[in-house]
Amino acid sequence: MTAVALYLVGAAASVLLSWLLVRLLRGSLADLLTELWQSRARAAFWAAVGSTAILLLGVFGGTGTGGYPASGDVSFSRGFFAMASQMRSTLGGLFLALFMVAFAVAMFSMNSDRPRRGHLRGGAEDVTGPEA
Amino acid sequence: MTLTGAESEEVFTLLGGLAVALGTAALAAHVLVPGVRPHLDVLCRDARLGRFWGRLFVVSLLLAMPLGAAAAWFMPGDILRPEAEGVRRGALMLRAAAVLALGFLWALLLVALHFEARLPRVARRDGGEAPGRSRSERGAVGR
Numbered sequence: 001m002t003a004v005a006l007y008l009v010g011a012a013a014s015v016l017l018s019w020l021l022v023r024l025l026r027g028s029l030a031d032l033l034t035e036l037w038q039s040r041a042r043a044a045f046w047a048a049v050g051s052t053a054i055l056l057l058g059v060f061g062g063t064g065t066g067g068y069p070a071s072g073d074v075s076f077s078r079g080f081f082a083m084a085s086q087m088r089s090t091l092g093g094l095f096l097a098l099f100m101v102a103f104a105v106a107m108f109s110m111n112s113d114r115p116r117r118g119h120l121r122g123g124a125e126d127v128t129g130p131e132a
Numbered sequence: 133m134t135l136t137g138a139e140s141e142e143v144f145t146l147l148g149g150l151a152v153a154l155g156t157a158a159l160a161a162h163v164l165v166p167g168v169r170p171h172l173d174v175l176c177r178d179a180r181l182g183r184f185w186g187r188l189f190v191v192s193l194l195l196a197m198p199l200g201a202a203a204a205w206f207m208p209g210d211i212l213r214p215e216a217e218g219v220r221r222g223a224l225m226l227r228a229a230a231v232l233a234l235g236f237l238w239a240l241l242l243v244a245l246h247f248e249a250r251l252p253r254v255a256r257r258d259g260g261e262a263p264g265r266s267r268s269e270r271g272a273v274g275r
Binding site: 002003004005007008011012015019022026030040041042044045047048049051052053055056057059060062063064065068069070071072 | 138141144145148149151152155156159160163164166167168170171172173174217218219220222223226227230231233234237240241244248
């Protein structure tokens with residue numbers, strides 16, 4: 001098998017791996033965000049953005065070329081280890097993306113739990129009309 | 133017309149890289165479309181505007197990824213590695229496609245955050261005004 005063909009197979013495998021992770025996470029992420037914000041549309045939007053970031057960072061990680069020769073045929077053992085290296089960088093990208101999404105959800109969660117400043121001051125900031 | 137071994141490998145790299153980039157773009161659009169539309173309607177306060185911006189974003193993403201990959205293939209090589217060919221050129225194609233798509237996603241995120249900050253808190257929680265009516269129609273009902 002040529003190195004380019006093996007590399008493209010590895011890239012397609014990283015796309016598939018990222019897609020499987022997105023499918024696994026999307027439903028529970030949307031449920032969690034809906035519970036946080038009580039708005040299904042807003043939760044679906046940010047769940048879609050987070051899922052796409054996971055997919056794209058996984059694909060970006062899967063572009064690692066460590067171990068591959070530039071061109072020509074590649075032996076089984078060298079191809080195996082090159083593809084293992086490519087999968088390792090895919091998993092690194094996916095781990096980074098998951099960490100970022102989890103960090104963002106944790107920050108949103110902490111902000112939504114914290115009482116708003118207006119409530120601490122007796123709701124004075126909510127008064128907007130000139131007659132009030 | 134017959135291609136030499138090196139030429140056929142380059143063509144295979146181009147077609148394979150384009151296929152992977154297009155597949156990734158299609159998957160990204162498949163994830164984005166159902167989730168993004170309802171909230172864009174709320175952010176734009178108009179269902180037609182939300183539909184327009186949603187479609188524009190997805191079509192741009194679908195076009196940008198393969199176009200970025202193709203542009204990277206036509207470049208003579210990386211600045212750091214001018215002799216890029218074969219696997220290195222395929223990697224450049226996929227990286228260009230992924231970076232472009234991440235840039236589009238980042239732009240969508242910033243625009244959404246900007247418009248969310250302008251929404252009243254109650255509209256944000258309840259999903260905003262009823263979508264499906266244009267701004268002028270709502271104005272007519274109000275009058």
